[in-house]
Amino acid sequence: MPLSLLDDLRALAPTIRKLAPQIEQDREIPASLIDQLAALGVFRLAAPADCGGLEADPVILIRVFEELGRADGSTGWTAMIAAATGMALGHLPPATARSMLEDPHFLIAGVAAPTGRATPVEGGHHVTGRWAFASAGRHATWLIGGALTPAGPRLFVMEPSSLTFHDTWHVSGLRGTGSNDFAADDVFVPDDRTFSLAEPPTQSGALYAFPALSLLALGIGAVSLGIARAAIEDFTELAKSKINPLTGKPLASRPTAQTAVAQAMALHGAGFAYLSEAVAAAGPDTASRALLRLAITTATTNAAQAVNLVYKAAGGNAVYDTSPLQRHFRDIHVATQHAMVSPEVTETVGAMLLGEEVSSVRI
Known part of the structure; x- marks a missing residue:
């Protein structure tokens, strides 16, 4: 799939190039293009294969991201953030990852910096915070936010519907990435949607090593x-x-x-x-x-x-x-x-x- 994906992306590239000025003006990728990239499997490249992802070799990731960056910097950046963030599913319980990947529009993004605070409660955490530079956030089906807990920093996977978005991405370049801020106000995140990169992944594939x-x-x-x-x-x-x-x-x-x-x-x-x-x-x-x-x-x-x-x-x-x-x-x-x-x-x-x-x- 990844090698045929490169051919598909090269075929899509002229369309992306034509869209580039509009993408920059609108400050985000059009939903129709996001849907095309999702259908091709771009956002599943680093997700576990046994859960519905592609689990591609990192060398393939380089070629895919370079090809998309060549078509349009903002599109390449958005796809890169969403695809690479998919590696987070390799740190979640397989059943949780599988349920997320059942969505044909699956796209996970977010910010790892621990600018939030998380309080342990029964069955999970209550998370509050605000995160900047959330590329692809408006199109995400799931968003990750880093937060400090009494036990140290952790990453929390949240539903976009529970978050507030702030229009902050008024910048000189990569305007189409829509890298706005998002915020959580006492959002409950269950235990099966939190992880730490300091802990061993739940998947054993080479990609997660x-x-x-x-x-x-x-x-x-x-x-x-x-x-x-x-x-x-x-x-x-x-x-x-x-x-x-x-x-x-x-x-x-x-x-x-x-x-x-x-x-x-x-x-x-x-x-x-x-x-x-x-x-x-x-x-x-x-x-x-x-x-x-x-x-x-x-x-x-x-x-x-x-x-x-x-x-x-x-x-x-x-x-x-x-x-x-x-x-x-x-x-x-x-x-x-x-x-x-x-x-x-x-x-x-x-x-x-x-x-x-x-x-x-x-x-």
Whole structure:
């Protein structure tokens, strides 16, 4: 299924590209496109196979997220968050996961940061809190919120109908992700819908042995690489059609344009190869996890550098709303702001490589 899914997504990509300006204007993905992605199984990629998910290999996830990011940054990001968050079902009782996946519109999203508070009661917890950056939240059938309990932080899976949404996502890029805030006010969450990533998963498949934080983070690098590939392709098209009125030659004939597109392609290729290799070699030990996070951060950084190169080489044409290059530029520079690929990640890995003691919690 995952490999045929790539073919299906490539066939859907032209439709997504045409929708991209409207997606940005509306600040969310249209329900019809969400339904198409759900029907293809995108949101089940990291959910347990024996419960109705696809339980795809992380290397496949990279290819899927990169392909969707290439079609549209906001669509890629939304799909990536929803698909990767599906790994949470591997930490829930199988019967609970199975019942969630019975819904053909299944889409789980949320925020792991423990910005809520949870009070234990008989049979579960009462959860109160507010969570920011909830990409795909408006389309979710289930939302996760991290909260502090007397025993430590846990994750709680809540029904959207019990939550309040706040229209906060007024931003420079990735506007179509609809990453608004949501809040819970004393919402009861039963015991079978709460878990901790510090506890062993309920599923034994290889996907759930993969470092949980890295599984959630790898899509950032993959979608970013997709945005870079789209920027390179759009610049290539522009370079062939943009004619210098003084010389009559296309932008493509200029050495600066040629150098920019070659360097951008190299940055994309290096980032994709490094990320793919690190994911394939990932293990549970601290050193392996740290190097994987470095590869994810590097892929994101490389993608931003690639977009910067072709954006600058495009000249004044790139600043107009009608140019997709300006959207790629804004989208990629929102992606680089995510905490999962912050400079602190590189600092932590560097400290480990130099023999300094680092906290495994950060990676």
